[in-house]
Amino acid sequence: MADYFDRTADKTFTAVYKKETPDILAAFAAFDSAVFQPEGREIPLKYRELIALAVGITTQCVYCIDAHSQNAVKAGASEGELAEAAWVATAIRAGGGYAHGRLAFKLSGAHEH
Known part of the structure; x- marks a missing residue:
């Protein structure tokens, strides 16, 4: 990278x-x-930035990770919150693999034999 x-x-x-x-x-x-925008949204900026960071980690976009990790800290996020956002992204990616694995069983036709 x-x-x-x-x-x-x-x-x-x-x-x-x-x-x-x-x-x-x-x-x-x-x-x-x-x-x-900093104000006027239902979700506070810090949490929007943490969401963006998690999405950036999930999509593996180095530019998003760079910008939104810094923006989250500027908005008041701690390293602990950055870590938890990273783990949320990791769990979602792993869950996607698990769920799509089930789809592989369904589509393979092997269960019908």
């Missing part, structure tokens, strides 16, 4: 979005800002 992840330089490639699809970029930025 470290071979291609560059926190500073990678952001410069946003210029491609700005040039090629500025309307979509603006819509995404507005949407993202609304989701993560």
Whole structure:
């Protein structure tokens, strides 16, 4: 991951979005800002950031993990909360494997013999 992840330089490639699809970029930025606005939401920002961190861990997006772990701490999250968010993501991924394993049994037709 470290071979291609560059926190500073990678952001410069946003210029491609700005040039090629500025309307979509603006819509995404507005949407993202609304989701993560500090006030005015039912779920406090710290918990939204912890949710985003768990999703980032689940999707294995290094950019999301980088941004949302820092944003969660800025919003008041502790290392213990970061750890629990990581374990929640881990449990959901493992649960998905378990559930899809059952689907494999169903789809294989082996249980019919």
